[in-house]
Amino acid sequence: MFKKILIANRGEIAVRIIRACREMGIQTVAVYSEADRDAIHTDLADEAVCIGSPKPKDSYLNEKNIISAAVLTGAEAIHPGFGFLSENSKFAEMCKECNIVFIGPDAEVIDKMGNKSNARKIMANAGVPIIRGSEGVVKDEIDGLKIADDIGYPVMIKASAGGGGRGIRIVRNREDFINEFRTAKSEAKIAFGDDDMYIEKFIENPRHVEFQILADNYGNTVYLGERDCSIQRRNQKILEEAPCPIMTEELRRNMGNAAVRAARAVNYKNAGTIEFLLDKDFNFYFMEMNTRIQVEHPITEMVTGIDLVKEQIKIASGEKLEISQDDIKIQGHAIECRINAEDPARGFMPSPGTIELVHMPGGLGVRLDGAIYQGYKIPPNYDSMLAKLIVYGKTRNEAINRMRRALGEFIVEGVKTNIEFHYNILNNDKFLSSDIDTGFINKEFGL
Ligand code: ADP
Ligand code: ADP
Ligand code: MG
Numbered sequence: 146m147f148k149k150i151l152i153a154n155r156g157e158i159a160v161r162i163i164r165a166c167r168e169m170g171i172q173t174v175a176v177y178s179e180a181d182r183d184a185i186h187t188d189l190a191d192e193a194v195c196i197g198s199p200k201p202k203d204s205y206l207n208e209k210n211i212i213s214a215a216v217l218t219g220a221e222a223i224h225p226g227f228g229f230l231s232e233n234s235k236f237a238e239m240c241k242e243c244n245i246v247f248i249g250p251d252a253e254v255i256d257k258m259g260n261k262s263n264a265r266k267i268m269a270n271a272g273v274p275i276i277r278g279s280e281g282v283v284k285d286e287i288d289g290l291k292i293a294d295d296i297g298y299p300v301m302i303k304a305s306a307g308g309g310g311r312g313i314r315i316v317r318n319r320e321d322f323i324n325e326f327r328t329a330k331s332e333a334k335i336a337f338g339d340d341d342m343y344i345e346k347f348i349e350n351p352r353h354v355e356f357q358i359l360a361d362n363y364g365n366t367v368y369l370g371e372r373d374c375s376i377q378r379r380n381q382k383i384l385e386e387a388p389c390p391i392m393t394e395e396l397r398r399n400m401g402n403a404a405v406r407a408a409r410a411v412n413y414k415n416a417g418t419i420e421f422l423l424d425k426d427f428n429f430y431f432m433e434m435n436t437r438i439q440v441e442h443p444i445t446e447m448v449t450g451i452d453l454v455k456e457q458i459k460i461a462s463g464e465k466l467e468i469s470q471d472d473i474k475i476q477g478h479a480i481e482c483r484i485n486a487e488d489p490a491r492g493f494m495p496s497p498g499t500i501e502l503v504h505m506p507g508g509l510g511v512r513l514d515g516a517i518y519q520g521y522k523i524p525p526n527y528d529s530m531l532a533k534l535i536v537y538g539k540t541r542n543e544a545i546n547r548m549r550r551a552l553g554e555f556i557v558e559g560v561k562t563n564i565e566f567h568y569n570i571l572n573n574d575k576f577l578s579s580d581i582d583t584g585f586i587n588k589e590f591g592l
Contacts, residue, residue, distance in 0.1 A: 146458075146459075146462050146464075147171055147221045147246070147461075147462055148171065148172060148221065149173070149174060149218065149220045149221060149222075150171055150172070150173055150248070151173075151174040151175075151176065151211070151214060151215040151222070151224070152174070152175055152176070152223075152224050153211050153223050153225045153226065153229065154186075154205065154224070154227075154229055154231075155177065155181055155184060155516075155527065156184075156186065156516045156528065156530065157514050157515050157516045157530065157531075157533060158226040158228075158440075159186035159190075159226060160185055160186050160189060160515070160516045162224045162226060163190050165455050165458065168455070169455060169458065171458070172191045173189075173191050174190060174191065174193070174194060174218045175187050175189070176194050176195075176196045176204070176205070176211055177193055177195055177204075178198060178200075178201075178203070178204035178526070179197070179198050179204075180198075180524035183521070184516065184521075185516045185517070185518065186516060192218055196210040200526065201526065201527070205229045205230070206229055208230065208235070208236050208239055211230070211236075212240065212245065215240075216243065216245075222245060222246035222247075222458075222461055222462070223245055223246070223247055223248065224454075224457070224458070225437065227435075227439060228309070228528065231437040231438075232255055232259050232437055233255070234252040234253070234255040235252075237252040246461050248415065248457050248458060249415050249437055249461075250411075250413055250415050250417065251412075251414065254411050254412065254413055254414070254436060258417075258433075258434040258436050260305055260341075261303065261304075261305050261306070261343065261433050262279070262281050262305040262343035263281065263305070264431075264433060264434060265343070265431070267410055268410070268431045270410070271406050271409075271410035273403045273410075273431045274403070274429065274430050274431060275430055276346055276348060276430045276432070278292075278296065279343045279344040279345075282342065283342050283343060283344055286323045289302070289326050290319075290322050290323060290326075293316065293322050293344055294319065296346050298317055299316060299317040299349075300315075300316050300322075300344050300345065300346060301313060301314065301315055301316075301344065301345045301346070301347045302314045302344055303345060304329070304332075304333035304339070304341070304342060305343055306337040306338075306339035306341065307333065307336075310380035310382070311332070311380075312329065312332055312333040312336055313380050314329040326342065329342060348424055349425075350425060350582040350583075350584060351423055351424050351583055352391070352423045352582055353373070353374040353375050353377065353432075353583055354371050354372070354374075354389050354392075354422075355371060355372050355418050355419060355439075356368050356369075356371050356401055356418065356421070357370065357371075357372070357417075357442070358404050358408050358417050359416055359453070359456050359460070359466060360413045361414065361464070361465055361466040363466075365469075366405045366408050366409055368402075368404050368405055369445050369453075369473055370387060370397065370445060370448065370473070371388060371389050371392060371397065371401075372385050372387045372441055372445060373386050373387070373389035374441060375582055375583050375585060376581065377583050378586045378592055382440070383483050383485075383570075383586070384480065384567060384570055385480070385481045386478065386480045386481070386541070387444040387445055387448045387475075388475050389423075390541055390579035391579060396427060396429075400421060400423075400429055403431070404419040407419050407434060413436075415460050415461060416437070416442075416456065416457045416460075417434060417435065417436050417437070418434065418435045418439050419431065420432040420433050420434070420435065438454065440483065441481050442454075443479070443512060443533060444479035444481045444535060445479075447477070448475050448476055448479050448537075450476075451468065456468075477537055477540070478538050478539070478540055478543070478544040479537045479538075480536055480544045480545065481533050481534070482535075482548065482552065482564075482567040484515075484530070484531050484534055484555070484562055484563065485531060485562065485563050486531050486560045487561060487563055489563055489566045493592075496529070496561035496562070497524065497525040497529075497560065498523060498559055498560040499520065499522045499559050499560070500518070500519060500522075500523065500559045501519070501520075501559030502556065502559065503517060503519050503556065504556040506550075506551035506552070506553075506554035506555045507554070508550075510536050510537040510544075511536050511547065511551045512535040512537070513532055513533070513534055514532065514535065517531050517557075531562070534567075536548045541579075545571055545577070548567075548571055549572070552567055552568050569590070573589055575589060576589075
């Protein structure tokens with residue numbers, strides 16, 4: 146097992162990883178930008194190294210400085226968390242060249258799956274159902290228009306390098322296609338530095354249902370059930386639950402086996418997620434694979450009792466998976482609310498500033514994965530997610546009541562948050578009966 150791990154991230158996920166390491170008796174090295182001198186992850190780790198100025202490009206995306214920090218402190222492995230360098234194959238390769246273990250899959254696998262249009266081909270070959278769409282990348286808008294005509298409207302234009310719900314556009318009418326395509330392409334260029342686009346049929350009113358998998362270096366691959374992430378605003382998840390309320394044993398087996406097939410097709414190692422869309426007739430389609438730990442991983446931990454970050458570290462260090470498919474039992478119900486520093490009254494604009502006062506919820510079945518404290522100055526340079534509030538209950542109903550109770554206890558003053566918005570979701574009749582799909586927020590809240 147590793148003696149020391151460097152965490153190439155910040156915020157709650159850096160804290161989450163430090164916690165796992167500490168419980169495993171592993172020393173931790175935090176890296177931080179000049180804006181994060183007073184951040185919790187900087188304080189909590191055994192050692193901390195400043196890696197540059199606040200701009201992500203200069204610090205959390207600065208491969209050389211991060212690797213240097215690992216070499217200088219003698220860290221044997223790097224955990225990339227999510228976002229930043231977590232799906233950067235070049236960085237994974239650099240780690241390898243420097244004899245540092247990248248806690249994640251091999252660089253080639255990140256490349257294969259990170260290119261979303263390419264991943265579709267690999268999945269189709271592995272017998273995993275995909276959404277009807279373009280074969281690979283679309284050359285230009287004329288080529289795109291032909292493909293869209295052929296698929297039939299509405300279609301979705303998506304960035305092959307996309308992530309975080311960005312670089313996606315729906316086109317409902319043929320006459321809008323060319324313009325939308327051009328806009329999407331230029332947006333993708335700015336957001337991802339890559340403007341390869343692909344097209345998919347737009348699935349009407351689907352649920353987003355994703356499967357967590359774990360795979361060791363010896364070909365053992367298991368699925369840990371699913372997460373329903375249909376509560377989204379503009380294709381970005383805001384509340385997730387496990388299990389999916391409409392899941393059946395049979396569908397879980399079918400989707401889980403497809404997820405395992407998908408992972409095996411690329412000789413996947415470590416933790417990963419296969420995202421599917423599930424339509425009204427219970428047909429499911431591969432959407433993408435996230436080759437890293439996910440934001441919403443805690444809800445899977447709550448219903449399976451398996452610590453996914455510890456599993457990632459054990460796998461990366463060469464241990465064999467101790468869990469077999471039969472050991473994995475889904476028990477109870479978990480919900481996660483992403484608590485963001487943003488202002489719902491102003492189009493969910495980020496609301497950085499100083500946290501004047503904070504009271505964190507607690508009690509039976511409540512988990513808070515966060516990185517805030519009273520007096521903390523939220524830098525404007527990064528993602529607005531402050532914390533994840535996670536609850537567990539024996540039933541969905543108990544989890545909902547518990548989440549309402551916990552949200553009520555959660556007090557943040559000084560910056561605007563979406564806490565009350567979550568409360569409104571948890572009191573919506575459609576949500577309560579789980580009559581939801583990815584258009585829920587738009588239909589129920591006009592957002
Ligand atoms: P998850 O898939 O784990 O639910 P998200 O899609 O919300 O996570 O993304 C997790 C974090 O990583 C967010 O902060 C998001 O902005 C960022 N992110 C994800 N993919 C990319 C990408 N390709 N480029 C830049 N940032 C990304
Ligand atoms: P990202 O890499 O940004 O997470 P995804 O491909 O996972 O992008 O899509 C994000 C969200 O967009 C999905 O969760 C879903 O709500 C919506 N979406 C993506 N593709 C389709 C599609 N073909 N039909 C309907 N909705 C889609
Ligand atoms: Mg996705």
